[in-house]
Structures are given as structure tokens and as C-alpha cells.
Amino acid sequence: AFSAGSRLLRGRRGGHVVIRFALGGCTNRPFFRLVAANSKRARDGTYLEQLGCLDPLPNAFGEKVAGLNLERLRYWLGCGAQLSRPAEKLLGRPG
């Protein structure tokens, strides 16, 4: 119990909050989730909050569908999170 408690408090110590992509999906079918996580964590491991998603394969109408939770994004950017390079590119598109 004590170790679990201290591990929770360690959530943001020794590492900084990053907003980056986590890869999911099946073979030959990638699916990215925009995620606010501790930078020391595994790419697909536990995250602080999911902020959106991106489907890199175009659908029947020829679109790449992406969703962004702007309200929570503003919160994390205000808290001082950093962005990875592909996350910057994605967020730069809608301006």
C-alpha cells in the first residue's frame, strides 16, 4: 500500500508531461491516440488523459479523421506540457 501511494505521487516527478501519439490497432492497421503522459512512460502505457485521436488511413470518403478535445488540450498546455514533433504537426494543421 505504501509503495502504491508513493508511486502515485511520483506521477509527475522525474519526467515531464508530454503530449504525444500512442499507437494502437491491429497488424497493418495503425490508429494513433493523442495522449498526455509522463515522458518516462512507455509509448503505449499508462497515460494521464486521452485528448484525441487520429486515424492515419483515409476512409471511404477520402478523409483522415482526427478528433481533438480542445478544452482539455488548453488545460494541459497551460499546465506546461510539451509536444512531440508529430503532435505539433497535427495541431498545426487546423491552426
Next chain:
Amino acid sequence: KPAFSDEAVQTLLYKMTGLDLHKVFRPVKRGLKPPHYKLMTEAQLEEATRKAMEEAKTKLIMPPVLNEREPIDDVLAEDKVLEGTETTKYVFTDLSYSIPHRERFIVVREPNGVLRKATWEERDRMIQIFFPKEGRRVIPPTLFKDENLGTVFQQDRHEDVLNMCIAQFEPDSRDYIRVHHRTYEDIEKHGKYELLRSTRHFGGMVWYLVSRKRTDGLLIDMINRDLLEDATSLITLYHMLHPECQSAKEAKEGKLQGVDLIKVFVKTESQREGYIQLALQAYEEAMATSSAS
């Protein structure tokens, strides 16, 4: 000019819809359960029918009739810098939970660098993907195309089509309005008003017919079924919508009621006078024989 959602208009349409309990509570296909018998006194039976009437009233609330929404054509930015970096469109949806769906930002970045707001169809699809609603499909079913609608009408399933349409589309989208107009015109062509009589689509149908001045079939149908109050309310609604026609002025001057109102209306407005006169005569004979006997 009176709109669909005015109090007076709504009361008139509600009276015309009729309240056939057997049809409103017709068993929807659900899992089989053995029927439930209860032993009740007279007072309890009245209480139960009263509660059933109130529930039926909520079931008969009419879906709104709105004008067609205008296509969105807003370009937010043009960045020639990005041209050629992509091959496909990118659609961005704002997923904040507490924003109403109408005000969401859904933007599309085209391959030529233009950033524009998404069209209504794209908006509906995206909202259905991220916030799925029961009864809707992401891509509208092929049932709603014109050639398939004809097959459904031959099977007399207008009501099911309209219910599916309400679940799938927004009330002010082009497809919704198109499907509804097709249904109403088919019903009027074949005179199948009875199919929609006790459902919540009846008001919309009456509104459509009255605004296009094609009420003759409906009037004949009502007189044949001895629904004179409905016929009078239909004509009052007609007068409310088209106050400049001659029968409206005569009715206001004379303050006519009941059968006289219908006769005046028939003389001035309708195209199928002969039919309506015959129907009225038959009705009056039936009234005379029933009151005599």
C-alpha cells in the same frame, strides 16, 4: 404569417390527428412475454385509461418542420505553403464534451492548403462517429434513395420509413425534408391517409398539404369517415395560413360553423367540387337516417 410551432396551429393539428389507443400502443416487436392479466374495478379501469391517454399524448408530439438549412461555405484560411505536402483531406473535430453539437468546430484541411468549415453531411457523419446516437448509422442507409422509397411505399410502410428518417437525419437537413415530401406526396396520390392517422407524422403531413393547397383528398377522406370536427379544423387551419383567399373572408364575415363552412370552402377553393358535394350529401343522408331511426 403563422408558423408550424404556434400554439393555435399545434392544437388544431393535434385534434385532427385523432387518438386511437389501439394503434398508438400497437405492440412494437419485442421479446415474447406471456400476456399480463389484471383484475380491476371500474374506477381502476378509468384510471388506467386516463394514464394511457396521457402517455399517448407524449408519444404523439410532432417532430418540428423547419426550413432547409443553408450550406456552409466558410473558408477560414488559405495556406499555399502546405500545398502538395498531403494527398488526402484532414477532418478535425472538436471533442469537448460540454459543447452542443450545433456549435462544434469541425474543419477540413484540403490537400491544396485551404482550411474550410465542414459541410452539413460531413458534420453529421463526424458527430455520429464520435458521439454515436441510437438508431443512426454513420452513412445514411440506401433505403432513403428515391428508387428504393417506391418499393417501400408499395408495401404500405410509410410510418416505419418516417420513423427511421427521424432517427437518422436532423430535422432541417435536405434529406429529411426530401424523404418527408416524397412520403406525403405518395400518400396523397393513393389516398392512404388512414396509415398516418394516429401517429405523430399526421400534423406534418397536414401542414405540407395545406401550404400547397391540395387538401381535397384529405377532406373527402374525412367526410367519408364522418369526422366533421376534423374537417372544420382543417378548414380553419387553411384560413389561418391563407387569409387572403375568398372563403376565408366570407367565413370571417358570416362567422360560419360546421357544414356551412365546408360548403363555402368547397364552392370557392377546391378543385374536386363534385366529389366533395357527393360525399357531403351521403353524409347528410346518413345523419338523417340515423337520427330518424
